[in-house]
Amino acid sequence: MIARTYLFAGVAGLSLLSSMAFAQDAAPPPEADQTTQQPRGDVIIVTARRRQETAQEVPLAISVIRGDSIEATGNFNVVKLQQLAPTLQVYTSNPRNTSVNIRGLGVPFGLTSDGFEQGVGIYVDDVYNSRVAAATFDFLDVAQVEVLRGPQGTLYGKNTTAGAINITTNQPTFDFEGRAELSVGNLGYKQAKAAISGPLSDTVAARIAVAATGRRGTLFNTITDRWINEQDNLGLRGQLLFRPNDDLNITLSGDYSRQNPECCGTVFVRVGRTQRALNRQYDALVAAVSAANPGRSYAEPSRNPYDRLSDLDSSLNAGNKIGGASLRVKWDLGSGTLTSVTAWRFWDWRPENDRDFTGLSIVSRSQNPSQQDQYSQEFRYNYAGEKIDFVLGLFGFKQRIDTQGTEQQGADASRWSLSGAQATDPSILKGLTATNTQWLKSTSAALFGQLSWHVNDALTIQPGARLNYDKKSGFYQRIVTNGQGQQISCTPAPAAGSVLAAQCGVYQPQVSAPSDSAWNLTYDFNVNYKIAPDILAYATYAKSFKTLGINQNGLPLNADNTVNYDAGTVKPESVNHFETGLKTQFWNRRATFNLSAFRTEIKDFQATVNGGQFGTVRGYLANAGKVRSQGIEADFKVVASDRFTAYANGAYTDAKYKKFVDAPCPPELSGGTFQPANATPDYSQPGVPGALSPRQCDISGQRLPGVSKWAFSYGAEYNIPVTLLDKDGQVYLGVDGNYRSHWNSNASPSIYTEVKGYALTNFRAGFRGEDFDIFGWIRNAFDVNYIDLLQVAPGNTGLIAGQPGDPQTWGGTIKFSF
Template structure:
């Protein structure tokens, strides 16, 4: 699709929508409305007379009357398009990107190009995910296969004044069905390629006149689509299940309680990594007998010497209570506890050689939240919502990076067998360095306590014209303690100091040998004899040799030991808190929303918004958690230790490097204008915006850890259009287009792939951030034909497109382009039975999700390929 064609579609819609718009007030929402709301695509078809109900503003509003940029995907659309999980949601919401990375639990959500939070447990996501009003703080708690979905709302831009948990980039709100006082339910079974079996069922009904229940369960199993030729097994499989129970207690028309408990488990072998660049270390791997599917990331073949472990337990309970205090005031309370237990292990060298013995992670997350909201329903021009939110979270992380049985041989190959030589120089036993089982063992203890007070008020200035103002004050306190131990003795060696000693001794031996007329260097006995016989001359030789050693200790051309520093993979770690680093952050912020909305008539509305958002500081709970450069000066010697607080406090360790302990807070802002129209056979939304984040928390994977840095300012200009049209009654067409023009306005010390194909500090100011396509398009068609009064045929096709974009900043120009087709055909019987044949990515288009420097293999690049074509049959029965 050409750029001018995409822009022309949006421009034509904008011209057609020039009349103005306003907003109607509506009653507060005590609980999620029980409707069968549909997306615009559904509405333009058979359901075109139904309004799309949205609860994004904490009120029950139609999409037309919701003056924010929000996409709504209904349960009907999710069923018809065979959207299997939140990963698939991006195929119908082009402003949303979802990327699953090195484990089943690490999924990153990105809206309008902004998003982070996966992989590094110390980072809260910029995109907040809520399920039935409960905040899910980490990606491991966000990827559940939820049964009985009603809709998924995606709010774009900073969200602060209606959600207690401030979100700097956007919100995904998942809404499930409440228990019903009428007996009903559904059962679904799917069989697909790779022996995929998906089972879902839910049942609901009354227990008494005031108490109703619902029970739901899901099971999702699939063989892996990647073959591990070394293990003769498959990987990238699916193996997950979950249960969800609800009670709805409604003793009167003014009081309602909704209790939800859920548990789900994932136990999978994920995620396969393909080789993109087979660098100079590849020959060393092969010399050990290891195998690599060289530079062939889409072959669906890998070689590893142990299967990955992805064991995740996610569970929780929540209670929502709604009280109509009067006809005009409603009080809502949502209390929740959520727990996540994550156990992963990966053969992180991604070869069949036993180089990395283990890369194991154990993470436990316990989250407690309490939200309280008071909302008005006045008949006059003024209405408000006022709330408070408490958040408490405990995270315990343990990481082991362990050297395998062939690691010593591997390092010897890379160093031309220098390791025994170093052992001999130091006089330590052979085998001291790089024995199997040694490495880096991390432990982090993280605590977060925060609260916020938020509110928003609407005032209808005149008929149809409404002014909205809102505030959110957030206070967030975090503290982290580390207990990290490196048992890698080689990585603790100071080759500068050792080199100085070696050069000094060599200079003495050479000079004494010349003085004695020897053909080469003098040995120890000869040096000792010369020193006894000529003490004055020997003193001069010693002084000169020491000066030579000091002058050349950092000269790689003279001190050959410096080349071995590249093999010091797990150097000693300075634990914190310590005398210099407190391990604490204390942030507060006042965010606000200002909006003017005008409803011109029952079909057209416009709005203009300026809003801000906030995310508190995030800690780097990874192996690359290192002191800030302002706290430590690497290298030896340092002439003025007072300028290096860590040295002044006596905390310096050999080979200690700088990095980041934490990233400061994100502060976001958006200026946006929007137009919404809804007619009998045509509907559209347009939003034009300028959005930026100061202090965006850039989290770049370095191979074994993460470079967590603040970009001083990142901004994006964008245009979003989505609409639907029904040219004839059975046919509905929909189109959604997003144009983004992002840049780093200021990022002086970013992390990017350097010429040596490792992550290095890079000035990224003025560059376009990687992994943000200029154009994203989602378009589709739904055709419904009644075959007879008891049978209906529904055909649906979707096309997802992302323009070519560089995946990451730096020296490598590796790009991605997405062009995928999804198809489904469904027979709907009058008795509630549905049979569907479907295919996702039927054109089998493959692309790289992301790439990173290969672990302990400088010069090699690995990456995560996308999923291939999937297809299957689904039977569903509703009663």
């Protein structure tokens, strides 16, 4: 024992020093069937209801993705996970501006604000991660990922209105074990993982995991002569388990991850006509800038986005660090289990962006670094009896975010943003700088619980409730200086046509300090009935909410150019959720088929409104009247034999704005002189230069952005037992793929931001034995051209930029365990 302890400690220390070590995520083994020799499906254990039970016993829609499936299919973070879970939508223009939605709901599509909550909670080993930036990091020693659909507030620490992603990592073991993995591929792809676990004494075990990923970028910047949008990730996790007896487990965990890529750039996609004067739209402005600068004629490196050529002239960076520590105590009291989870997490975001999406010097500098600290404490008591099960919990959360923003106008800004004689004077806007200082404080506390009453062997009635208190306060200050470094003031309003008026039309000083608090009581009610031993039917109603929001990135202006302080706070969302489902297993449990139907209605939906001009607020929150998401989901898996397995999942999602009468207008209805304030909005001249533009647009009935109506995923694997180099094992061939129908990439759906549907296919083939696996893989095998995200450039010039999805990639992976 002593020798093994020292061996483990020494190897663990080496693993921390070696970024080229290997790792393989462990997956829970299938449960052996003692009653028959016929093959049976895996019995998948989940903790969706904060207790261990099989996935088929849980009366809610849940997708369970095992660690080995994640790695075999190359889905190494939550962003990629949507290829396996059709009801999950993840879109990212950079780590901070990442949207994680389920069934089209969760966070408003567009620029992210610190002042609102996530509708999809991300949990790692019971710890809530408040920043969706965590979704962009590599999975590290993951055992299982559970995607729970629908409100989860009566079971989980932080209230979640759309669902939760519950990530479970491999835990320390008292049996010595190690796993290793190395992958290499085209585009300079390298990924290494390692995990080592074992005893330090009879009562203490430890586990250490490390992962490193690097890959050349997928876009080529012709200005810097470099590939951009690369991957450069490093992650570490260490865990200590103290088990003094069978009733008490104390786990201390710490993790650190960092990204340091040159990211995140875009390419030219298209130009769409707006209602701005024709000589003030993109192509005319490019011609004017070129004419004003003989010898510097501007042209995009390509107008085909799939040439993957960019010419961004501002610095790019997506420096991102996230980590923390947690202490989890589980104490079996005989009558039930008491769990305490104490956690601290931090997030350090160091971005640099090119906000004009061109090689012109319009916005020469744009960056909003942030630093976050969060603290959480959760207590849960789980009781399981013959007739009654229940979970009772207390949750406390405290968060502070500090942000320091800088945006600066460049040498071409006057020509681009001004008109008349002022457009010919670069000095008016060159060097004009907005410096933002802001902070957010957020406090939340909750009492929650859920009861399961087993009326008889078949019928269970399950009510739940949550009492929640939230308080948010913030501060925002923007100071504006001209090219000479002199601070400017826009109060009183400067004379029309003056240089100061032109500068104030781009950046205005502003100070705001929004604050609000609210109590909310929510509840849910579930009835489930076991029709047969392997057939479970259920129905759920949930009354949920997303807590109040504050606008933390500055406030919009009124028609008279004054600050609209009424927009400082945003009302909570009110959620009504209905769901029915059927969970079945048949063919001696070798086949699983689950079906669910849902309808979710949200009143006062918190939507992101994006400013169209460079100088207005980039994005702020506003309440849409009502949205609705409804649909049907189906999941099928079959273990036909020891040689063949397959799965197919599908989702139909109809997500719409039911009522949003004062939404921002899409680009084709923007840019012109505003229609009279009291006039009925006229939408009859989209894309007509010089036409009058509505002040707001009624987008009621239009589809929510970011969600496809149809989404499917599938996979299959076939193996043959062989002996190779005196090793018994299996030669196998696997395929997996996914399809998503078209969707819109703008908060107010636009004819210019419609993203075409696409289908991706991946293959893998290899040889595996008891303690090793060697395989080759090809992803996006048919090199399909598709778009990950489209963005409307500011200024209502009609420029649409975007990020193409990954091209065909291929490589090989070797894994082994010891």
